[in-house]
Amino acid sequence: MQWDHVRKVIGGILLVSLCLLGFYQPFKAYVQVPQHVTLLEGETFQLKKAASATAFVQSDQQKIGISEEENKLTITGDKVGSDEVILKLAGIPIKKLNVDVKKNLKMMPGGQSIGVKLNTLGVLVVGHHLVDSGEEKKSPGEEAGIKVGDIIMNINGNKIEKMEDVTPIVQKAGEEQKPLQMKIQRDKETITTTLMPLKDKTEHFFKLGLYIRDSAAGIGTMTFYEPKSKKYGALGHVISDMDTKKPIVVDDGQLVKSTVTSIEKGINGNPGEKLADFSTNREVIGNIKKNSPFGIFGHLKEDLKNGVFDQPMSIALSHQVKEGPAQILTVVDGDKVHPYDIEIVTTIPQKFPATKGMVIKVTDPNLLKKTGGIVQGMSGSPIIQDGKLIGAVTHVFVNDPTSGYGVHIEWMLHDAGIDMYESEQEKAS
Incomplete structure (x- = not known):
């Protein structure tokens, strides 16, 4: 009985101690420290430090460094990698802090107006139409179960790469009265179907009853490129x-130089637009290998200067972006890049890839006078804050052309194939 009493007393003391510890200000401050911190090489993360507080690195990998002053604890990202910091109060471990150190990358900021030419993987079905044979009116393609958004990859064993590949196969099958064996890609699924073409009574051609397309073109803005590899990112959003309205599945494509000829000013309910020239004889400056939710990506043929910031610029991670003044780089006349003032209205420190990480507002009177704010073709314009590349313009608010969304730069770097965890030794190898 006496031992049970002693145990109860000790338990009570421990419980009271824990309760008091919960109200102890340094303990509360350390509990509120995030469990995960991401740093770029050479950057620091600071905590207020109590007199009885200590910290140590969990392993001997030497990825991070710790310095302690009287009332301040500083964690420094020394090398690319991950490590753990254990925080103690009065010798008692109270918090484990996971620290990731990423490569302090430097990118060449863009801002140039670019022409975009995409070649689809196969030919894209964009609609159905009726074929009038004189005896019946129908769409053979629709009856075969082919849907808008499907990609025709193969007909009768023949690979389809462009619209010109389709016509001779269809005409031959029609004349021989033999059905076509179609291989279709629908999202990530491969589908096969059979189709009998129908001869149009007016044009005397056999038809599928499908509207198809094999390429797309438009204009946008260069966001960045990596000086050594020439890997680039542009647009900041997917091309549909x-x-x-579906994302275009890219086989390949080209970037060409573009000149802005005029601006259709944006007004509430009607976003404006850049009008630009990028005729077929324009110089090809790069390829397009990827079309993702975060933009288009590939390799440039050579360096691309913007005349404003022509030196590599450090990037900022999403949690380092703050509300307040910033700038965008873009072209509104000819091919000259200018910086324009904006405001970061809100920013979300994203842990995982996601679009619409920032809300931005144009504040520059010259840009507002010229464009009314954000216009189509401005997508991809790099956003600069405190001398760092933080993201790109993506979308305009239809009912407020002065405002729109931005995407954080780290997600564009990821889709460009630029590894933020890659060490110098790995690059050399």
């Missing part, structure tokens, strides 16, 4: 087909 104008008819199907």
